[in-house]
Amino acid sequence: MSAADTVAYKILTGEQLARLLADGTFAGAPVDIADGYIHLSAAPQAQGTLDKHFAGQDDLHIAVVDLTALGDAVKWEVSRGGALFPHIYADLPLSAVLSHAPVSRDDAGTLQLPH
Template identity: 50%
Template sequence: MADRIVYKILTSAEHEIFERTGSFSGSPADLADGFIHFSTGAQVPGTLDRHFSGQSDLMLLAVDCGLLDPAAMRWEPARGGQLFPHLYAVLPWGAVVAVCPVTRDANGQVQLPV
């Protein structure tokens, strides 16, 4: 896929632990599925609406796929047949290129950090 930057949504608590330890093995949903779920920029709003509805205190991390093991990244069909980026490895903090709180503008559009 052409998307070099993908996004991971974390709770503030997950983000704090990730930043402190330098690696992220996954959220409970990631661990249950056996891979770390990411979204493209275009997929972030749908992921937020479907999996994080009503939650606040969320962080959006921009991850550079070029800084990940290419053998561990797979683009696989999921919601509606769309290809989603999945990481079959631990996510290193060094691959995170930007972080911001999840916010939406006046039109409801999610503000991406990159």
């Protein structure tokens, strides 16, 4: 696993982020609960996830997730376009969130990932 594979990104609505911060854990969005795991994106995948699944939505945030803190709960599995995506087979604890920020784009419309 390379250093690039040690963090992934979770796009959250404002309500979902508030729940994570208040409860200290996040059980997942409705799609996560339906699928049985929490969907994350690697850095190169985050923009595609945002554009495909969150188009037209406001009050979105992106959380930086430390995959090493989640251990064996993380599985890299084939998803959109045959690419491997990180999935969490557990709740997301706030302790694994390195940072979070509102979704923002640069002048070209490119997603700016928080550090």
